[in-house]
Amino acid sequence: KDALVADFTEVVVTASDSILIGDATDGGNTKRDTVQGILDLVPAAGITLGTPVATTSGTAVNFTSLPAGLKRVTVNFRDLSSNAGGATDLFCVRLGDSGGVESTGYITCHATMYLTSTLDNKRDATSFVVMGDGFASATTETSGALQLDLLESSTNTWMGTWISSRTNGTAVGNTLGAGYKPLSGVLDRIQLTTIGGTATLDNGQVNITYE
Numbered sequence: 001k002d003a004l005v006a007d008f009t010e011v012v013v014t015a016s017d018s019i020l021i022g023d024a025t026d027g028g029n030t031k032r033d034t035v036q037g038i039l040d041l042v043p044a045a046g047i048t049l050g051t052p053v054a055t056t057s058g059t060a061v062n063f064t065s066l067p068a069g070l071k072r073v074t075v076n077f078r079d080l081s082s083n084a085g086g087a088t089d090l091f092c093v094r095l096g097d098s099g100g101v102e103s104t105g106y107i108t109c110h111a112t113m114y115l116t117s118t119l120d121n122k123r124d125a126t127s128f129v130v131m132g133d134g135f136a137s138a139t140t141e142t143s144g145a146l147q148l149d150l151l152e153s154s155t156n157t158w159m160g161t162w163i164s165s166r167t168n169g170t171a172v173g174n175t176l177g178a179g180y181k182p183l184s185g186v187l188d189r190i191q192l193t194t195i196g197g198t199a200t201l202d203n204g205q206v207n208i209t210y211e
Contacts, residue, residue, distance in 0.1 A: 016036065021033055047209050047211045052205050055077070059200060072148065073190065074146065075145065075148070080142045081142075087195075088194065088196030088199075092130060093190060096183070106179060108160065109121065114172065120132055131175060132173060141204065142167065143204075147160070149161075157183075158182075
């Protein structure tokens with residue numbers, strides 16, 4: 001064990017080779033692990049793409065069992081529509097932890113800008129509302145993206161920024177929004193639904209990416 005590095009023959013390291021380590025959980029006693037075992041401790045790099053879900057039935061889409069340690073999640077959606085068209089039927093995104101999806105404590109505001117340059121502004125404390133009030137119609141289809149960034153891990157506070165647009169019909173408009181939400185625990189689920197939670201989804205698709 002006291003040999004110099006130069007005394008050893010240089011070889012190409014493989015994933016199955018062993019490395020001597022001091023076990024911090026066992027008084028620093030010398031043990032060994034494989035190179036692959038060390039590599040498995042390194043978080044995967046890059047962006048992970050989820051499985052797209054058709055928003056053509058039910059009242060909500062849930063992405064669950066998200067891995068711990070996330071710093072950014074993006075919700076992408078296209079041509080969302082429902083069978084209802086009231087103010088409580090606008091599409092929204094809610095966050096949750098092991099205790100379930102949370103529908104309170106959001107600090108958000110969104111504005112919808114129309115071709116006529118008029119504005120429609122609204123605050124909301126129940127969710128990130130990704131569909132503007134002016135799009136409240138059973139025939140409206142909405143597409144866009146919501147980006148979520150972890151602001152503070154100690155309070156599990158997530159910032160949300162989003163943009164969406166009406167992708168059918170002649171009533172042209174875009175919705176912009178921003179806000180934040182502190183969670184009770186670590187984020188592990190995201191839900192796409194409507195504010196009232198009763199409208200039936202009947203068109204479109206949603207997916208997430210995370211890193």
